[in-house]
Amino acid sequence: MTMLEIRNLHASIEGKEILKGIDLVVNAGEVHSIMGPNGSGKSTLARVLAGEACYEVTEGEILFKGKNLLDLEPDERAREGVFMAFQYPVEVPGVSTKYFLKASVNAMRKHRGLDELDAFDFLELIKEKLKLVHMDESLLDRAVNEGFSGGEKKRAEIFQMAMLDPCLGVLDETDSGLDIDALRIVAEGVNKLRGPDRSFILITHYQRLLNYVVPDFVHVLLDGRIVRSGGKELALELEENGYSFINGEINEPVSV
């Protein structure tokens, strides 16, 4: 089954075009990694998928489970099953993480025609999912992301993903800024969430995360276009030669 289909996507911010024609098909159960140097448009792609208002889609379309994603508001996309782990998770002062998650989980459940979870079931669910990311429950009594360390924020994002049970997880540089232990925990969380009905897009600058989460496909994004696609070995190739060797290649016509 096709989970996500991106066709000729062009997007710009404040009049500046960042994505210049992206085509990508992600099938259910697949893990795709999108790699590229800083400024190539990786994060923009994630944010356009999630529907951040400051990006304007000027051309192309995005189909998610056959629906036109661009017609949906950010919260509607989330309820359809698109989850984005933020590169810089936002702090929401005054709102406890537990309360926030309960609102979120129940919004999802309502959308799926399920009953809202009561406090007891909700706590059970929390306990179960916390194990995935080795997080302490006390963290959830704090305001959303407030006073969390960088590693805690990223782990909390994966924990939220586990709680919300999405169809598509988009991880926007979730590995950046993590020490190796935190990286392992994050990767382990993602691996446990892999399954035949769930797809992932891992956006990353470095290959390191891919040692722990082995992707089915790797795409190289450069200047708003996917310039190469391949299997997991492409990531190793990049690691060895850097992005510069691709830079050299793109002067030649590239078939993807």
Place this chain on the structure above:
Amino acid sequence: MTTQAMIESDTFQAAFEALDTQSPLHELRSKGFERFRELGFPTRRDEEWRYTNIKPITTTTFKPASGSITKESITPYTLSDTSCHQMVFVNGRFAAELSDVGTLEAGVRLESIATISESSFDMIAPHLGSCAEIEREVFTALNTAFIEDGLFLLVPRDVDLEKPVHVIFITTLGSAAVVTHPRILIVAEENSRATIIETYGSDGDGVCLTNPVTEIIVGENAIIDHYKIEQESEEAYHISSLNVRQHRSSNVTSHNYSFGGRLVRNNLNCALDDEGCEATFNGLTIGHGRQHVDNYLRIDHNKPNCNSWEYYKTVLDDQSRGVFCGRIYVAPDAQKTDAKQTSMNLLLSEEASITTMPQLDIFADDVKCTHGATIGQIEESQLFYLQSRGIDKVAAKTLLIYAFANETIAEIKIEELRTRLERVLLDRLPRGELLQGGL
């Protein structure tokens, strides 16, 4: 106007009538005087004067100041000749023999207002009174009614005035109460830079009213560093007004030090009239005896993307009183304003008192505005810590007050001025001599 105020202003009436009606300044003076008569002196029922009672001023009859002084009388206030352009005014009038303008960069005009208004009035006419608010502030109206002399500085486009301009206003004091109305006009054109130091001092002891008004018009991308140092006699009444108008991407820093005076009120108004402006207002008040010092700030964020900082510290001993009012106004479309206001106060005696009003007036929604105020005393725990290290209590106290107050002095970029003010500060502390030359 109250009847009382009517009678008081009649003493100014005679002085006003004695002014030369042929002067090119006459028209502006008349407007000022008319407005002064309309407004009358404020009372404590006026919100802006709620905590400062100016009755001592309104019930005193002031004569215009006159007389001359020797070079020795100004030495406590001067910086070395070579480090600045020095302009000295005695009893409100330019004293050429005490001044040393030195060499100026090309196109820079540094003159007395009396001189320039006779020689090229057109040069000052469009600016004089353009940002000093006679509508709202009665003392500014009064100053305007009596403009006779003062400082005019023009820094042309792209010119960096390397040395600071130091202007010293000295009043000779005696048995009769005297008044001066100094005026300062600074025009910094596009992309220029200047540093101005205003020092107010007294020669002798006695009562006076010093009522200066400063206007600074700051052109696009211009940088202004402004210092005002109040060191007058402790019988002096001092009501000042600083008025700044900033154009695009300009940068203004104001440093306001109050050491002297019996009753001091500083009105500081700053209008951020275009995008990208930065304004910093630092202040330090050291009060003792029966001094009363009131700093009244208003910063108007009229356009988006401007930043302002107010950082005022007050240390009060004996029966002295302090007032701080900082008003930040953010206009409806002044988005992305970042304004921070801090008022920190240290009370050293049971008799001292402070009133602080850090106010925010915000009509735009995408802003970051914070204010904070603290009033306290020296932390016993810190004092104890120092004592436990063998420092006696008085010295420890002095050290901690110095640490609190000196933060605002340490930022002074002109080394000679910094050293001088550190000395002034130490002279005012209980055992300041302990720290002289040794920190």
Place this chain on the structure above:
Amino acid sequence: MSSTTTSDPIDQWEQTDEYKWGFVTDIESDTLPPGLNEDVVKAISAKKNEPDWLLQWRLEAYRNWLTMTEPNWQNLEYNKIDFQAISYYSAPKSDADRPKSLDEVDPKLLETYEKLGIPLEERAILAGVAVDAVFDSVSVATTFKDKLHEVGIIFCPFSEAVQEHPELVRKYLGSIVPPNDNFFAALNSAVFTDGSFVFIPKGVKCPMELSTYFRINAISTGQFERTLIIAEEGSHVSYLEGCTAPMRDENQLHAAVVELIAMKDATIKYSTIQNWYPGNAEGVGGIYNFVTKRGKCAGDNSRISWTQVETGSAITWKYPSCILQGDNSIGEFYSVALTNHHQKADTGTKMIHIGKNTKSYIISKGISAGVGRNTYRGQVKVLKQATNSRNFTQCDSMLMGDKCSAHTFPYIEVANSSSHIEHEATTSKIGEDQIFYCNQRGISTEDAISMIINGFCKEVFAELPMEFAVEAKKLLEVSLEGSVG
């Protein structure tokens, strides 16, 4: 921004025929004609069968009022009130003029009650349905009264207290807010018609929140309400005023006076939820709420705590204050004020530190939406003898939309060197990035805003009695419906 006619149930209601025919009555013989003079004051006093000392007290207040001028505050403009156009006495409406049952009440209003979770039997009373038509409410009230009577607590309408406990009323009335305190307090003192009286005897801890009973009791207290609460040594009381439901009221001007006295070791907790008619979305109509509330911590170790959630009225002007006279006494002020559409709220507190080691806490949260204007105006005054006093003030403003405004005017006066004052204030807006983050977790923009607002206000909600806190949260959500997005 949602359209005006659908978002505001009160507004809707005003336009319905039920309102017009149901509430405008012929001038009854028991209603004084509009206008104010000494005869009117005398007539009010006579109708209440008051003792002569109280009449003289009212007359003195009236004469004082004549010499006073209406306050003219910065940041607060309103249409001048014609004091001669107000009728100062009106007997409670006869039941014949009221809706006979909830079926006759506008469904929109009932929907709001539903949203707020108001108990069914109270909805009818709030909507103005004749009281005897309401299931068992009178007996409910009587039960409460008996329970309070057992422990010696006096809790009754003010006019009843004048008859039954004149010595207490005479001793304390005007002792905290003198009749000449300010323009509106003077007016209230001259013409107040009713209100509440509470007396908690020595050592008694009031066994219940004085709330539900009050809701029922408060319906016909009118526009010049007078409340007096006396907590004797070692006693404790929590008093709740008002209600989350939008209450029907035709009087434009409300000028209440509330006086609290806490003796040695006594605690008074006074909570208010104010949700009077704010006017329509264009700023037409609405209540002017000009209130004087003041408490005195008269004895050592006493404590007075004001908590308020202000969402209603076109203009709110109130500064619940504490006079901290007893040593070690504590004054607290927790406030949430929300202004939407054209509402203006000018509120804050005064903490006057007189006793030694006195403490005060001020937590003020202002939320502005629409073209609302929210002002915090507060005074912390530490007198010379109030050594070792402490104050902590936090006043935060949140802005939603670009036409509203927030203003903070603190006055901090300290006259001794052993006291410690801290004041913090911030102004922020609901950020797009926060909303987007919530959206990405499937939470709609409206829900995200209400979540953030509740987070913003939680320190204040924490001070409200549990059931009130729940209602207050819902009230903010209802009040902000359609404000963003």
